[in-house]
Amino acid sequence: MTQTHLTDTRFDSFDLDPRILQGLQDTGFTHCTPIQAEILPLALPGRDVAGQAQTGTGKTAAFLVTALQRLVTYEPHPQRRVNQPRVIIVAPTRELAVQIHRDTVVLNRHTGFRLGLVYGGTGYQEQRDVLNAGVDILVGTPGRLIDYYKQGVFDLRAVEVAVIDEADRMFDLGFIRDIRYLLRRMPPPTKRQGMLFSATLSYRVTELAYEHMNHPHPVKIQPDQVTADRVSQHCFMIANDEKIPLLVGLLRGLEQARVIVFANTKRATEAIWGYLEGHGLHAAVLSGDVPQKKRLRLLKQFQEGALPILVATDVAARGLHIPDVTHVINYDLPEDAEDYVHRIGRTARAGAAGDAVSFVCETYAFCLPDIEAFIGAKIAVRPVTPDLLAEIDPARFVRTPRRRHPQDKRRGHGHGHGGRHKSRPKAVEGEPHKAETKETEGAGVKQRRRRRRRKTGGTGDGDSTVAPRS
Known part of the structure; x- marks a missing residue:
């Protein structure tokens, strides 16, 4: 959970259960955010609510306190x-779901x-065993929730509070179809409380709220100020x-910094990581293809300060509260202007200051006016002086370790016996390397014909009983 600019409203001014107040006190929370x-x-x-506020302003604590008080x-x-949860909280990403659950553990410490x-x-x-044992509050991502629901591991007919975060x-x-699937299997909106939260409330999100909630009251905090006021932005x-x-x-010029470098593609994050590691800057990659256990481990190391640099796609741009991020660097400008807001919202949290640096390059310069x-x-432009540019030795590029696919040997990829392809450092910009040359494509066709002839006893052209592949 996170604190930002505080108001004069104290949590103990509400008629909250003493056990919830004790949980808030354990976290050091005394006054409310806006x-x-x-x-x-x-x-x-x-009452149902649809809340919009800047990322990092305490939306999670708002719906957790409400849900616990109701319970x-x-x-x-x-x-x-026993298999009917009373509160369900749906988050779009695994990392956000884990963070919400972690915050719930803290506030629920005295309510049990x-x-x-x-x-x-x-x-x-x-996870299935935990559901079978019974839960009161269930936090999850849409796909896994629907998977267990369809198996009958739990049902939604006793839901009293439904929360949709980062709508x-x-x-x-x-x-969105998964969200509607879940909401339609809960009690009707008049029989449960609904809370919807997002950093931006578009027309389609508002339509979702009015379709599946009971006359939700909209709450917008600082709607005219899109980015955090303590983020210093330049490009x-x-x-x-x-x-x-x-x-x-x-x-290299930053000392004791905790930096997230955002790129638009997984391939770009791997290339960036290779150059950083090769030039003495310890970093890690966080993208959608990184295995879940490794993603959680990397996030933990970064949150604890053991890892100074995280190179990420937009999987890390929303909802995650990582304390003390000093700098966000947009190596690639995002093509969606809203993603820019979410990216730079990773810094200047808890009332602290932060820096957001963006590279306006030849490939993504067209995104700047929209942002x-x-x-x-306007985002201030700083000159690129020679002293800012480091000497780069391409020979020090570190190749990204890759997991072997079970079919790599048959396909002739990687370093298996079936292929001669050697990994090379990929340029950050430009077209990807071609997987095969014309010669290897022709050899592959001949090998497939020989396999068909051996299997069917035919010629591989007209006598085979197996239809030739296109």
Whole structure:
């Protein structure tokens, strides 16, 4: 959970259960943030709310306090079964779900409700066992929730509070049909409390709220100020081939910094990592293809300060509270202006200051006008002076370790006996390397024909009983 600019409203000014107040005190929370001060008077009596606020302003604590207060105030339905959660919180990404669950553990320490956390990529049977034992509060991502639901591991007929966090991200990731699937299997909106939160409330998110909630009250905090006011923003106009020298030069000039470097593609993050590691800058890659256990381990190391630099795609841009991030560097400008806001929202959290640096390169320069229009301000341009550009030795590029695919040997990829392809450092910009030459493509066709002839006894052209491949 996170603190930002605080109001004069104290948590103990609300009629909260002493056990919840004790949980808040354990975290050091005494005064509400603006979104909490607006949401709690509406949500605690049971009204549905749709809240918009800048990322990192305390939305998570607002809905957790509301949900816990409802659970301690009302007894569960006498016919409720053990596999029926009373509160369900849906998050778009695994990392955000883990963070919400971690915050819930802290606030729930004195109330003792049973918690469950489900997300894809790992722990399938362990998560299933937790649900079978029964939970009161269930936090999860849409895909894994629907998977267990369809198997009958739990059902949604006893849900009293439904929370949708980062609703606009649900649309971006294609989860909106899953969200509607879950909401339609809960009690009707008049029989449960609904809370929807997002850093941006678009028309489509508002439509979702009014379709599946009971006349939600909209709450918008600082709607005219899109980016955090304590983020210092500037950019460099730069050629593509100067991006790596500038990045290395900037990072070498930072002391005791915790930096997230954002790129638009997984391939770019791996190339950036290779150059940073090769030039003495310890970093890690966080993208959607990184195995879940490794992603969580890397996030933990970065949050604890053991890892100074995280190179990430937009999988790390939303919802995650990582304390003390001093700098965000947009190695690639995002093509969606809203993603810029979410990226730089990783710094200047908890009322601290932070720096957001963007590279305006030949490939993504067209994104800058849209970003400036969206945030309603011009981003200051700084000159690229020679002293900022580091000397880069391509021979020191570190290749990204790759997991072997079970079919790599047959396909002739990697270093198996079936192929001669050797990994090479890939340029950060430009077209990808071709996987095969015309000669290897022709050899592959001949090998397939020989296999068909051996299998069928035919010629591989007209006599084979196996249809030739296209």
